[in-house]
Structure formats: C-alpha cells, structure tokens
Amino acid sequence: MNVTLRQLRIFVSVARHGSFSRAGDEIGLTQSAVSRGVRELEGELGLRLMDRTTRDVQLTGAGLNLQATAARLLTDLDGALREIREIGEQRRGRVVVAASPTVSARLMPVCLALCEVRYPFVSLVLRDDVQQDVIARVRSGEADFGVIIGPFESEDLIVEDVMRDSFVLICRSDHPLAARTEVDWQALSGIKLVMLDRTSGSRPVIDRLMRQRGVDVHIVQELAQSATVFGLVEAGVGLSVLPSLSLPLPADASLVAIPLVPRGERTIARVRRRARSLSPAADAVWSLVGEWRDGKPVLVPPGKGP
Known part of the structure; x- marks a missing residue:
C-alpha cells in the first residue's frame, strides 16, 4: 500500500467541503486533480470512499471512518512539523x-x-x-x-x-558622610578616591559627571574590579563612586552605599x-x-x- 499525504489531504478537504471544486480552491488544485487524487486513494485502499452525484459528494461508511482518523492525524502531523520548524529555524x-x-x-x-x-x-x-x-x-x-x-x-x-543605572558613593560606615541619605558630588572634592580604571565603561561617564559638577578629583588608586575597590574602601584607603549595579555590598563589610545628587546615570x-x-x-x-x-x-x- 502506498497512500500519500497528498492523497489524504485531498480526501479530507473534499470530505469537509462536500465538493471537489471547493476542495480544489482550498488546496490550490484543479477539480480534475482533486478527483484524480481521491480515485488514487480509493485504488490504494481497495474501497470506495465517496459517492459522487452531479449535485454533491456523500461519504460511504468507510469514508466516514477514514475522515475522522485522517483529519486527526493530519492535524497532529501539522502541529508537530510546525513545532520542529520553529525549533530548527528560530529556537536552536x-x-x-x-x-x-x-x-x-x-x-x-x-x-x-x-x-x-x-x-x-x-x-x-x-x-x-x-x-x-x-x-x-x-x-x-x-x-x-x-x-x-x-x-x-x-x-x-x-x-x-535598554536601561539606565545611577551612581552611588561607597564609604565606610564610620565615615562622616555615611550618616547622610544622599551626598552632593561636590562633597567629593579633595577626598581620596579609589576608582575603577579606564578599561571600565563606567569610568568615562564618572569622569564627565565629576567635571560637570566641578569636583576637584584626588584619585589614589585605579582598579579593574569592583570587589577590589570594596576592599580598599573598607581598609580606609579612600572612598569610591560606583554604579548601582555593583551592589549589593559584601555581606561582611562595614560599608554603606549612598545616592549621589544631582542624579548621574550611565x-x-x-x-x-x-x-x-x-x-x-x-x-x-x-x-x-x-x-x-x-x-x-x-x-x-x-x-x-x-
């Protein structure tokens, strides 16, 4: 037996519409091609599936049985093929x-x-x-x-x-600025600062903000990692300006993070x-x-x- 998907799709369409011409319009085939597809399927199965008249098409008992099964199988197959195509082309x-x-x-x-x-x-x-x-x-x-x-x-x-991130002052909890709810950028003038180095994308932004705020910068250390900056601030080497995404602070560190104003963002x-x-x-x-x-x-x- 050599039943094809094309034959089954033709049969299901004719059974659904009760018409060879309307089935042809749905699947893009001529009426004669649709009729030929049904005959080929009947030949493969050795059964008559449809009774044809000049006015309509009626399914035989065998045709009714095949319609329910074939329609379900084609729906499942189309869903599976669609899922595989999405995985193969878009999600893998x-x-x-x-x-x-x-x-x-x-x-x-x-x-x-x-x-x-x-x-x-x-x-x-x-x-x-x-x-x-x-x-x-x-x-x-x-x-x-x-x-x-x-x-x-x-x-x-x-x-x-895609988003914005503001800057904060990092200092020890015993520093005079630590009690404030916010700190003006100009309060950093002349204070020793431990900063991210110039390989950081944040550093040019921080430098520009300090120039705009008129900060008299006194940088004593420049480092590549925020974790190292936290360590030096806790050791009392200086204060720091870091992006909010550098938080949270180390759990065992006596440090605080305070918003800087006017708000500066990267x-x-x-x-x-x-x-x-x-x-x-x-x-x-x-x-x-x-x-x-x-x-x-x-x-x-x-x-x-x-």
Missing part, C-alpha cells in the same frame, strides 16, 4: 554574548536563566570582559552581540540603550555589527536583553527556573 543554536563586568554579574545571570526557560534549545554562552574587549569581540564576530556601558557610538555598530546598551544580521537564536536573546526596564531584568517566575 549557540549564542555568544559578551558583557561588561557589572552587567555580567548582575543582569546576565537572569538572562541566562530566562533563556533556558523560554528557549531550551538555545545554548547561551556568556563572555565577561572589560568594555574595550567586549566591543572587539563583537567587531570580530567572536560574540554575536555585546552588552556595554553607554553612551557609546560607532559607525560600524548598532547601539541601542546607560546599559546592547551592541551588534551593523553589516551582519543576527541568527534567529541570537535575535531571540537580543530581544530578551531588550526587555530590561528600570534597572530590573524580567525575572524567571518562581518554580519555572531550570
């Missing part, structure tokens, strides 16, 4: 995202968890790097896209802001090559990052995590 693949340190530590873990829930066939690989290396990975194609600190502009890259931006389109899998993760709002990424619902 390896995606490499490069991100700046605070973004990698505070935002990307949630993105990774959410990706596993929404796109279980996508393998998301995170590369945490200083900003200049993130941009280099994106430009070289080593990373599908990056998440960086803005503002940032480049003719060869597409840069889209942007978190997603960046990709202008001349290259993203794969369907990478585009899905790109959209996930775009869902971040107000400094808070969309969280995995309780009990829905991997």
